[in-house]
Amino acid sequence: MATGIATKFSRRSFLRTSSLAGGGMLIGFNLFTACKDTVKMPADISQLNYNDFNAFIKISDEGMVTLFSPNPEIGQGVKTSMPMLIAEELDVPWEHVNVVQGVLDTKNYQRQVAGGSQSIRFGWTPLRETGALAKQMLINAAAARWGVQASECTASQGVITNAKGETLGYGDVVNDAAKLEAERAAQVAANAENTDAEVEKEEIILKDPKDFKIIGQDIGNVDIDEIITGKPLYGMDYKAEGMVYASVVRPPSFGQQLESFDDAEAKAVPGVLDVIRIGDKGWSLLTKEQRNWTVKLGETDKVVVIAKNTWAAMQGKKAIKATWGEGTPLESTANHDKELLALLNATEFNTLRKDGDVEKAFKQADKIIERTYESPFLPHSCMEPMNFFADVTDSKIHLVGPIQTPESSAEAVAEMLGRDLDEVHCEMTRMGGGFGRRLYSDFVLEAAEISDAIRKPVKMVSSREDDMTTGVYRPAIKYRIKASIKDGQLTGYQLKEAAVGGNMYGLIPNFFPAGALENYQVDVASFNSNITTGAWRAPYTNFLSYAEQSFLDEIAEAMEVDAVQMRLDLLQKVKGTTDERIQYSAERMEDVINLVVEKSGYRTPKPGVFQGFSAYYCHNTHVAEVADVVMENNQPVVKKVTVAVDCGIVVNRLGALNQIEGGVVDGVGHAMYSNFSFENGAPKSKNYDAYRLIRMREAPEVETHFVENTLSPTGLGEPTLPPAGAAVSNALRKATGKRIYRQPFINDLMDTEIIG
Template sequence: MANQKPSLQFSRRAFMRTSSLAGGGLLIGFNLFQACKPEAKAPMNLAALDYSNFNAFIKIAENGAITIFSPNPEIGQGVKTSMPMIIAEELDVAWDMVHVEQGILDTENYTRQVAGGSQSIRLGWEPLRQTGATARQMLVNAAAARWGVEPSECTTSEGVITSPSGETLGYGDVVNEAAQLEVPEEVTLKDVKDFTIIGTDASNVDIDEIITGKPLFGLDYKVDGMVYAAVVRPPAFGLKLSSFNADKAKAMPGVLDVITIGEKARKLIGENPGIAAILNGTDKVVVIAETTWQAMKAKETIEADWAEDTKLESTEEHDKILSDLLDGNKFNTMRSDGNIKKAFAEADEILERTYESPFLPHNTMEPMNFFADISDTKVHLVGPVQTPEWKAGAVAQMLGREPSEILLEMTRQGGGFGRRLYGDFVLEVAEIADAIRKPVKVVYTRDDDMADGIYRMAIKYRIKAGVKDGKLTAYHLKEAAVNSNMYGLIPNFFPAGAIENYQVDVAKYDSNITTGAWRAPYTNFLAYAEQSFFDELAEMMEVDRVKLRLDLLQKVKGTTDDRIQYSPERMEKVINTAVEKSGWGKQPEGVYQGFVNYYCHNSHVAEVADVVIENGTPVVKKVTCVVDCGIVINPLGAKNQAEGGVIDGIGHAMYGELAFENGRPTATNFNNYRLIRMMEAPDVEVHFIKNDFAPTGLGEPTLPPAGGAIANAFKAATGNRIYKQPFSKFPELLKVPEKEILG
């Protein structure tokens, strides 16, 4: 990576700079996701700049201070810290001189202002480095011109430029001169070995505000004259509002009005049927009050009658439908290599297993909320959303407004996990604000959030493998899912390419229950199913379970199949490292281990779970997690992400479940929805593979393997395999036989 030259797309077309800043200084636009449009214009006067009208640029002040306005949503994944670290590294400034601010949505100058898929750092790596390096080169050029020397003879360190003779100038000393210079066509990036910020621990840039309760989150946002809205939504999927009585609510203190919404949502659905998957078009009753408490209490008194609009579905029905789909022949084939029918017909042994998972809610710490203030001349939206551009466009379409009229400000988000991708709450508050023409915030209760959510779909996988002459010759993976849209399977991940006869098929059932991405979409349950299956397959073949995986990887090395997305070499490295770091197979008696490896979100992971028997039941004590996500920007933040993913994966595999009865979810709060508890969280030991590869995903890749790791460890401890989540529903399979306890 040393002495890399940027391509043209990272030079003039990707940068802007102004030369007449109020009070002096240099303002450079940066392209976080290769998204800065060529015609984008930076503001020419900073005198009036503030949080609400300025974003997505870095400012270098005369005192050398660096301000970075970040355009991407921060949902706890740490991009508001790690992305500026990349710029600061190439800019060559001290990290403690950097100040970070959240930007607003700017659809004119930027695209993909999105938080999702663990792609922020991966896609921002090169543009961010080019940004910092270009700014640094402009400052060096200005200093060299003043000294009358060649820029190549000058060096930089922590915001100071040094001449060949030893003279020094701070960045602030030459920033105004640099602002007059042309943006260089080519710059040199640092060699990885010279990094001083990247690879060092940095605290969250918002940590002081978070722990002292400063207003950062959507729930914190307030303006003078703001009112609050609580929405009465259908109590079951498949119902529509037929009538209501709001007399009691209107008589309560602080209640300002009771209205209905839904007409504009139905219009939007009519123009864009795809939005029906996340937006219920039925009428809803809305209580408007002076405070959230008043609105929520009044909402409880609304007497609403609901009529059946579409079928009221139940989990028992879903189970049968998905099983019938797996048994049927109405599949979409996503990948087919060789001839699986022939291979199975010739196989000496066949193993076939079915794995089942339930719906899951997201349960973000901060319930859904959003603010809107709408008049004839403006549509002002503020709050936590992972897809601001998508939602701003939908609001414009729903209200019949020009996209240019929409101003959307992003707050920090108290968790996303995919729930805030969809922004149904943004559309709700926009319709409310358009009706009442007052600044208003809609706030969900936890029950609102869980009862009218967008859930991880219920899925069943059936995996079948054939063995001939001691070798794995056939592999067939089937998926049946509620509202899948081919969502759950990744046909080109491991073991694709390693088995000559390989096929992946999907089938789905269309439901009126809203479903969508849940943390580590595509893989959050599939990893458990596949990795449990590989362990059982190794037992049937009477081969070492780790060796089985390593042998399969050998067959992929040197492949010319460009569909394969994982690297067998990098996967092999994480496997071998996990074996070493976990003491695989070398633990003392009474410690049972489960092994998995997985690739998703462009990263390679291996995990080993250690369990012990307590009161006749296996308990997870430790998970060793090895990750190859390329260069680690912020080890402290990366470690937190990896640990959180493992614990989240274990918690939901053990306890997470949401069923439906006549269209109603069986749990709407934490009194009857089980999450992992602090005392149940194992020690997670994280190891990162050190290399010079560009960074890949990290917010999600450690979650999918965790369920498989503990399932395989439970098998080692109890002799029982579990084929359905959550595991806690099957206590008889988590019991160690009494004779073994006594023995």
């Protein structure tokens, strides 16, 4: 057996097995917490109770393997990459693997969430252990048949080999393995009074990375055939017998309340079945944590059109004549700007980190640089609008749809309807985009409340306009950064944040340059708003990276030093730190900086190419980027972005490249073009005719380079977005001579006719 990491398992708390009807074996693994001792494995896979186990391996007597993927698939590729971890240690050919989306397990599973680029990081060891133990069970069965020690056998590509060179396929011994496990379970039961009985312990060896056959390869998305042929995968595709469709009339402005409505014309629309009013359920009864995840979008009455199909529901919705009253003052972007500036100029702040004395450093400085950076609200722009299926009956609540937080959503539905959580069964579909929007379960609660009212299975479907005008937004934020220079050295650094809707998604006080300066301070302030704000791809850092990395370049310019070398010099001061608050690695950051400088030709740019640099750490991953800008028709054009990434071991290189390139293009596009504003509480943009996204012809080439190491993998869904805007901004400075202090950059670079 390959040498690697040795792990000892307590089988009683880790797995259950059973023979399958018709042959084969089902292995139920509990990845993070103990399985219930009383649970019995079903004899048929169709009888699986997902509340008893949270991961399964089904091995047929033909040697084919079915793996159940537990986390929501949002396009980040975990439905492919997480089963790869199991298959690697199970040691089966990837072409023998079939992947099935698991459902929510609220009792045993931890962090069944898509968010924060954490799925692979948290699953790295447990999922590999799952595959390794399954392989050992098969080896044990083969060894028993041969009458040899299991240590004399090895397994590779679904085939077990003994010292004589004899072989057996996994399918040949899978039924023997099931019987052996049943006998082992009986032995454990006989020793139940001794939980440390040796019969229950087994040492499993995880592979050394040099022996990986699947991890590190280019593996295609397991859903790709269904995606390109249009087979049902997404929430929009889901159908159930007797299902009706619902379209919700929500307040046109944030802060308004429903007073009355006329539904006569709506009921006359062909296909419309009914019009109801919702809002009497207990959204206000949700816990503080649940309310954070469901937002304030449910705290008003709404009108719902029930119909036979989506078209009829949406046409009926347009025919509703509703009267809305102003519950609270209606807000506009101009007022937000004034409020944010007032906060920046105020003296009261919540200090998140304070090292040394920045005020003293400022007083003693030879030179002070102070700049203010501004970002707008942004919608999430998911390709698949919000939708969800709910079927509420007296005995159960069946939920199906695209949600990043299935567990908290199920809990919120149970709380709202006053039901036991055990009655809620939640299935996850593939998601057509999320970017943080589907962390919030307001649309799930709407579907459940509607179904509870009409006692029919219903799918709530939003339109593009609904998503853009009645959703959750990246908060508008202003950053003010101040630095002091004394005797040619950077001596002080203060970062202030003023945010709409609170600082829940604001600053990270322990990222670079924290720890590199003796005098360093981070302060935050915020004001409440009717406009619902929340996580947007790479929360905390999506705009902060641009502000700080642009500012660092400006400091270097004022000090007349090389911007890259200045960062490297600051990192030297962090090496060997004992400050446990620091979250980034100076060494790993240095590695990505040196790699991107080398690969991009940053020191020797080609004639006519203006290069901008940035480096950032977020979501446990270190990234450095160089953007190439050229002038065409007297206008700057982003041609290429070179990226260096240290994300530890790359699990699926093809999937990793997709995530990196998508993050860069997303970061460049929103920094360059996207803007969103409000007038009297209502969004001024309702669809893409008035909201600018990057176009295909504007997407830059992305060249990616990995720092190769054998460290445990970290996130990739978000880390390449934050540095992209800064790299472009610093390149634009060289190309145009302009410093840009607000997003989108296009406002300061081009007129509407040129970019239209």
